[in-house]
Amino acid sequence: MATGTANGRDFNIVLLEGIHATALETLAAAGHTRVSSHARSLAGDELIAALAEADLVGIRSRTQLTAEVLAQLPRLAAIGCFCIGTNQVDLAAAAQRGIPVFNAPFSNTRSVAELVLAEIVMLMRGIPEKNALLHRGGWMKSAANAWEVRGKTLGIIGYGHIGTQIGVLAEQLGMNVVFHDIEAKLPLGNARQLGSLEALLAAADVVSLHVPETPATRDMMGAAQFAAMKPGSFLINASRGTVVDIDALAAALERKQLLGAAIDVFPVEPKGNDDPFVTPLLRFENVILTPHIGGSTAEAQANIGREVAAKLARYGDNGSTATAVNFPQVTLPEPAGQCRILHIHHNVPGMLARINERFSAAGINIVAQYLQTTPDIGYVVIDADADASRVAFDELKAIEGTIRCRIVC
Ligand SMILES: NC(=O)c1ccc[n+]([C@@H]2O[C@H](COP(=O)([O-])OP(=O)(O)OC[C@H]3O[C@@H](n4cnc5c(N)ncnc54)[C@H](O)[C@@H]3O)[C@@H](O)[C@H]2O)c1
Numbered sequence: 124m125a126t127g128t129a130n131g132r133d134f135n136i137v138l139l140e141g142i143h144a145t146a147l148e149t150l151a152a153a154g155h156t157r158v159s160s161h162a163r164s165l166a167g168d169e170l171i172a173a174l175a176e177a178d179l180v181g182i183r184s185r186t187q188l189t190a191e192v193l194a195q196l197p198r199l200a201a202i203g204c205f206c207i208g209t210n211q212v213d214l215a216a217a218a219q220r221g222i223p224v225f226n227a228p229f230s231n232t233r234s235v236a237e238l239v240l241a242e243i244v245m246l247m248r249g250i251p252e253k254n255a256l257l258h259r260g261g262w263m264k265s266a267a268n269a270w271e272v273r274g275k276t277l278g279i280i281g282y283g284h285i286g287t288q289i290g291v292l293a294e295q296l297g298m299n300v301v302f303h304d305i306e307a308k309l310p311l312g313n314a315r316q317l318g319s320l321e322a323l324l325a326a327a328d329v330v331s332l333h334v335p336e337t338p339a340t341r342d343m344m345g346a347a348q349f350a351a352m353k354p355g356s357f358l359i360n361a362s363r364g365t366v367v368d369i370d371a372l373a374a375a376l377e378r379k380q381l382l383g384a385a386i387d388v389f390p391v392e393p394k395g396n397d398d399p400f401v402t403p404l405l406r407f408e409n410v411i412l413t414p415h416i417g418g419s420t421a422e423a424q425a426n427i428g429r430e431v432a433a434k435l436a437r438y439g440d441n442g443s444t445a446t447a448v449n450f451p452q453v454t455l456p457e458p459a460g461q462c463r464i465l466h467i468h469h470n471v472p473g474m475l476a477r478i479n480e481r482f483s484a485a486g487i488n489i490v491a492q493y494l495q496t497t498p499d500i501g502y503v504v505i506d507a508d509a510d511a512s513r514v515a516f517d518e519l520k521a522i523e524g525t526i527r528c529r530i531v532c
């Protein structure tokens with residue numbers, strides 16, 4: 124199905140999940156004023172109704188944009204994830220519908236790293252249970268199960284942006300750092316990559332998870348992995364809730380295989396601050412529970428708001444897909460002609476020839492042309508003069524294999 128919109132600045136933009144005000148400011152500065160904001164995540168019919176007229180949508184980690192949801196939003200032209208994770212969007216389905224997805228790959232990295240570092244110290248001193256007891260009037264002055272972190276081993280699973288930051292900071296506290304990753308990674312400082320997850324679990328006093336949500340990371344910490352951890356060690360999960368089998372974690376805490384944990388993300392999380400929260404971990408006072416706030420700092424949210432809003436505005440205004448996570452990436456200068464046609468199509472043989480034929484048959488001069496492809500999707504951007512572009516636009520929309528076609532003048 125081919126669709127077309129007249130001009131990027133006519134875009135209707137919907138922001139969900141309390142995205143920071145810097146996003147609105149950035150969009151307004153780019154001339155986008157048709158923006159509505161919602162404080163929480165939406166689902167089901169509410170979500171479809173809120174996004175029915177949206178050209179651009181901004182979400183955070185909770186809103187699920189599945190293939191089924193996207194199929195009901197034919198108008199949607201681009202998605203901004205105002206966070207790092209993009210697992211909440213069906214990226215392949217979005218690409219097939221000609222929808223690029225943008226995120227903020229490192230604006231909250233430091234915030235997560237600082238939280239994890241603090242949690243390592245808190246857990247190794249037994250602070251969570253001492254704090255809970257003291258709030259009830261109990262006094263537990265004791266050095267039992269309280270250690271310096273200096274000289275202990277931190278095991279990082281997923282040595283990407285966040286994992287590497289944590290490794291560097293932990294070494295400054297005198298920790299030994301080992302990591303496990305599916306890719307061979309450059310170790311920073313004195314960190315060492317271990318050959319397997321099992322080797323890491325056997326070596327670490329504290330294990331910290333920093334992998335994305337993928338089929339391979341689902342329940343990657345289950346009963347067998349907890350049994351393989353050092354007796355009396357600790358687990359930190361600030362990645363995604365699906366990475367840890369939470370019942371297996373509860374069992375490991377129960378039998379004191381683990382002396383504590385810090386959990387920021389959960390398999391099921393409330394949609395907003397007014398919804399109830401349940402987890403089998405409530406009964407453990409040696410577990411730090413935080414409501415998915417690893418990236419929730421003033422600095423991170425303000426930066427994310429600016430970064431992702433700018434990416435959406437740029438795509439709307441000039442078609443640039445630089446840094447899109449699911450789409451051919453084209454970094455574009457300002458239009459060289461009076462109008463720019465953005466043509467998204469299935470990547471089948473002869474498509475570019477068919478597009479160019481339309482221009483030469485109509486005697487239209489192409490001022491500039493850009494092409495980028497992935498195995499499935501092709502993205503061609505053509506600058507031409509205004510009247511000619513409108514003729515070409517109508518022609519290009521009709522080419523078989525077109526997914527979406529847009530003109531910006
Ligand atoms: N709690 C929060 O608020 C919060 C904030 C930011 C990010 N996150 C989560 O943290 C995750 C990591 O963020 P990042 O910026 O470091 O991502 P990243 O992409 O830079 O790093 C992820 C690393 O995990 C590795 N990896 C992937 N699959 C793996 C597997 N099966 N086994 C071992 N390693 C694997 C990758 O090779 C990569 O090195 C994000 O995907 C997001 O889900 C949570």
Ligand SMILES: O=C(O)[C@H](O)COP(=O)(O)O
Nearest residue numbers: 183184185206207208418
């Ligand atoms: O992926 C992320 O960046 C984090 O999980 C933060 O998500 P949030 O924006 O919903 O807090």
